[in-house]
Amino acid sequence: MSFFGRTLGRINKKNKKRILVKRKKTFSVFPAKYLNIGGHEFVKKHWHNLDHRTEHYPILKELIDFDVDLSLQNKWDFSKDSFYELAYCAFVIDQLDDAASKVIFSEAFRVLKKGGVFRVAVPDLDLFKKHYSLGNKELFFIGRVPELYSLPLDDLFLYVTNANELVGKYPQLKYLPHISAWDFKKVERFMEEAGFVNVKKCACRQSDIIEFCKNTEHGSHVGLYVEGVKNNE
Secondary structure, three states: OEOOOOEOOOOOHHHHHHHHHHHHHHHHHOOOOEEEEOOOOOOOOOEEEEEOOEOOEOOOHHHOOEEOOHHHOOOOOOOOOOOEEEEEEEOOHHHOOHHHHHHHHHHHHHHEEEEEEEEEEEEEHHHHHHHHHOOOOHHHOHHHOHHHOOOOHHHHHHHHHOHHHHOOOOOOOOOOOOOOOEOHHHHHHHHHHHOEEEEEEEEOOEOOOHHHHOOOOOOOOOEEEEEEEEOOO
């Protein structure tokens, strides 16, 4: 599996020990100064991983530095103010309601140093609207979930923008993760309300921040990438 940090591959009994040993060595040599919010099974020098294990999201708990259920809308109690230089959150806020996402933006602002950058990646609502209008179903097969292939286009659009509308309609869909939709204006508004400035749209693996460019960032065919800066004033 490919994540923003390094490519871990499928974690199993054979390679679990190797990965955990590597992670321990990584953090003993390289102190953390960046934060990945919802980083899944993520290992990279200088980075902390904030995430939460659930039934539908069986992340290896040993790879989580801070176990935070983002859906609970609680403030984070693991970090002092102005600690990290960078924060990153990829394909997470679309799986939360707006109230929970608002906490992520405000807490990211709090834990970043002045001049720190917050990068958000999320499925691009405008892109899905475009393909919906063209009758193109292919883009909507996020994660190549076989159960999606037979869905009509209207319901595919709901699956990626407001999946709560499909609850109970398709028993074969055991998990409906995408409950909110985001375009640039909405991300920009949440950024600015949290206090970020110089909010701008980027592209996959493209940024003025080298750390954001040299990694395996995913979702290029469906993603919207936005960065904001914590004001130095």
